Amino acid sequence: MIRVALLGPGTFSEEAVRHLLDDSGQQVELHHYKLISEVFLATVNGVTDYSVIPVENTIEGSVSLHLDWLVHEVNLPIQAEWAYRITMNLIGFSSELTMLPGESAEAKLGGIQKIASHPTALAQCRQFLRSVIPQAELVETGTTAEGAKLVKGNGPGRGFAAVGTKSAAKLHGLDILYEEIQDHNNNFTRFVLAGGEPLALDRPSERKTSILVTLPEDFPGALHQVLSAFAWRRINLSKIESRPTKKKLGSYYFYIDIEAPMDSVLLPAALAEIEAIGCQVRVMGSYPNYT
Numbered sequence: 001m002i003r004v005a006l007l008g009p010g011t012f013s014e015e016a017v018r019h020l021l022d023d024s025g026q027q028v029e030l031h032h033y034k035l036i037s038e039v040f041l042a043t044v045n046g047v048t049d050y051s052v053i054p055v056e057n058t059i060e061g062s063v064s065l066h067l068d069w070l071v072h073e074v075n076l077p078i079q080a081e082w083a084y085r086i087t088m089n090l091i092g093f094s095s096e097l098t099m100l101p102g103e104s105a106e107a108k109l110g111g112i113q114k115i116a117s118h119p120t121a122l123a124q125c126r127q128f129l130r131s132v133i134p135q136a137e138l139v140e141t142g143t144t145a146e147g148a149k150l151v152k153g154n155g156p157g158r159g160f161a162a163v164g165t166k167s168a169a170k171l172h173g174l175d176i177l178y179e180e181i182q183d184h185n186n187n188f189t190r191f192v193l194a195g196g197e198p199l200a201l202d203r204p205s206e207r208k209t210s211i212l213v214t215l216p217e218d219f220p221g222a223l224h225q226v227l228s229a230f231a232w233r234r235i236n237l238s239k240i241e242s243r244p245t246k247k248k249l250g251s252y253y254f255y256i257d258i259e260a261p262m263d264s265v266l267l268p269a270a271l272a273e274i275e276a277i278g279c280q281v282r283v284m285g286s287y288p289n290y291t
């Protein structure tokens, strides 16, 4: 039995973890939380074995708050990664839509005054919300499912809707007012499973390694040297992002995703070379990327 902490219930995190683990043959116990800090702490405190963390979205890029927690607040290695397609739905009370004959589905949304959801979810539908429901005030919630719960709690007749999953609509007895409202069809969120033990699933995967590199101060060309340590070994990088170290203004570390396992011959040599020029290297995990 594996115990998994996640944002939920009725969230995209829940859909994503079910997509990864439901047919895996593993016995899974889901522990739902409202805040990402609670998700991390459940695993840190041994209440769960793993935390499910959304880390990056096609439209919005990195989820900085979540990455920062992984880096600064906890020391949980990444044990798996996968991408899950996100389709956003406008959910609420269909009884509120003005059903004028001949009017378009969009026009019927004219009575909506407030829309609640997770900020990343609202951002993924920015163009739709601005063009179709420009009058609505956006209300940020801890998860998309919390938005749905808020709408349900307010009751019909208040012009309140949420952006979220179909499962949240079902969970809270709401209707789906409009499907597929994300601004781009190719909308994926990358999730990681962080926890103490490696987790091997019987499905196709490629190995990846994520590292944090802090450059030495006053070393011109240090980043160039870091990148060349990978380049001449022909090791592919799939992401490099700078984030503040939080120690000093202007001080940054680099978060680098590498398309190679830690136990390959070349990668440890590249990391040793980077350390030799005075960089600090922390391995965030070497893990399967499930397709």
Ligand SMILES: O=C(O)C(=O)C[C@]1(C(=O)O)C=C[C@@H](O)C=C1
Residues within 6 Å of the ligand: 007, 010, 011, 012, 013, 014, 054, 057, 063, 086, 118, 120, 121, 142, 143, 144, 145, 189
């Ligand atoms: O609120 C949810 O449904 C979540 O699972 C969180 C989250 C995120 O933090 O990115 C997950 C996937 C989507 O990108 C939108 C929201």
